[in-house]
Amino acid sequence: MGKVISLLNHKGGVGKTTSTINIGAGMAQLGKRVLLLDLDPQANLTLAIGAQRTPITVYEAMRGEGELQPQPVKENLDVVVSTLDLSGAEMELINEAGREFILQELFAPLIEDYDFILIDCPPSLGLLTLNALSASDFVIIPLQAEFLAMQGLARIKQVIQKVKFRLNKKLQIAGVMATMFDGRKVLNRDVVQTIAKYFGPLVFETRIRDTVALAEAPAQRQDIFSYSPNSAGAEDYLNLSREIIQRVEQFEKQMAAQS
Template sequence: MRKIAVINQKGGSGKTTTVVNAGAFLAKNNKKVLLIDLDPQAHTTIHLGFEPPEIERSVYDVLIKKTPIKDAIIETYEKNLFIIPASIELASAEIELVNEIGREIVLRDALKKYRAAFDYVLIDCPPSLGLLTINALTTANEIFIPIQAEFFALEGLTKLIQTIDVVKSRLNSKIDVTGIIVTMFDGRKNICKDVSEKVYSHFKKKVFKTKIRENVRLAEAPGFGKSIKDFAPGSHGWEDYKKLTAEILTQEKKK
C-alpha cells in the first residue's frame, strides 16, 4: 500500500487539485484509492461533490472521537475512489489534540486498525506545518510536493524539508520525498521556466517529468463536483494529470 502525503505549507500550490485528479486517474487504472482530506477548508471533499455541512462523520471524528475509519469512509461517484471527508470542525482538531499523548500519530494508529487494503492512500494536507500535517507525515511512507511555477514558490521549501527531516528522524524513518510536481506551468512566462529549471536542478530525479500546465478547466472542475477526468476529457489539465498518473504508476516497479 502506497501512502502518500501531498504537502506544501504554501496555499494554492496545487495539493488539492493533485490529490483529486491523480486519485481519479489512479482509480480509473483499477487501483483502489482512498483520499484523506486533512484540510479544514475541505476542498478535496467539495471537489468530489460533497457538501461538508451534510457530512455525518469526517476525519475529525476519526482523530478526536476515535470513530473507526470504516465508519468514516464514503464512496465517491467514481468506482474504486473513496474518501474520508473533512468538515469545518477539523479547524479545532489541532487544539483539541494538543494534550493527547501520541498526538502526532493518531491518524496512523486509526489507519492501522482498518483491515481492508487500498492500493493508494493520498492525504491532502492543510497549508501549514501544524499537527494535522505532522499526522499526515507519520501516516505516509511517501511525500509528494507540488510546487507552483512562480516567484515565491521556492520560499518556504527549506522549512518544509527541515520539518520532513525532523519527522523522519524522530517519528517515521520510512518516509521519503518521492515526487515533486511542477504545477500551474505556463511555458510563455519566463518566470515559470526559471522556477521550473531551479526545481529540476535542485531536486533532480525526484521531480516528475510531467509538468502540470496552467489550465482553466482544472480550476473550474471543483465547481462541478468532478475530477478533470470526467469534467474535461481532452483538456490540457486532463492530459497532464493522466500523464502524471502514468509516472506515478511506473514508480511502483522501481520499489
C-alpha cells in the same frame, strides 16, 4: 498493502487539493483502488469532489469518536471527508499521548483495502501535518511555477527530514511536481530549472499545464476526468499518475533489494 502519500506545501494556492483529487482519479482510471483523505480544515477537497458529510468525519475520528468512514466517489475512488470543525483539532489533541500517530492508527483497518491513500494536507506545518507525515510512506510536493512559490522549500524539506528521523523512518520524498505551468513564460521555465537543480531527479517530468478546465471542474464537483476527459489537464494528470505509480514501484524494489 496500500501506500500512503501526503501532498504537502505550507503555501496555499499551489494546486495541492486539485492535484490530490486528480492524481487519485487518475490512479483510479489506471485500475488502482484509491482513498482520498481531506485533512484540511477548509474542507476544499470535500467540497470540490461533491462528497456528502458523513456521521464520522476525519475530525470525529481523530477525536476517538469512531473509525474513518470512506464513501464512494466513483469506481475505484473513495473519500474521507473533512469539516471546518477540524480547525480546532490541534488544540484539542495537544495533550493526547502519541498525538502524532492518531492518523496512522486510524488507517490500520483500511490499509489493505486500497492500493493508494492520498492525504490532502493543510497549508501549515502543525499537528495535522505531522500526523499525515507520520502515517505516510511518501510525500509529494506540489509547487506552482512562480518565484514566490519556491520560498519555504528548504523549510518543507527540513520538516520532512525531522519527521523521518524522529517519527517515521520509512518516509521518503516521492517527488516534486510543477503546477500551473505555462511553457511560453520564461519565468515558469526558469522556476522549473531551479527546482530541478535543488531536487534533481525527484522532479517529475510531467508538468501540470495551466488550463481553464482544471479551475472549472471543482465548481461542478467533479475531477478533471469526469468534467473534461479530453483536456490538457486530464492528459497531464493521467501521465503524472502513471509516473507516480512507477516511481513508488521503483522505490519499493530498491527497498526490497536492500533488505
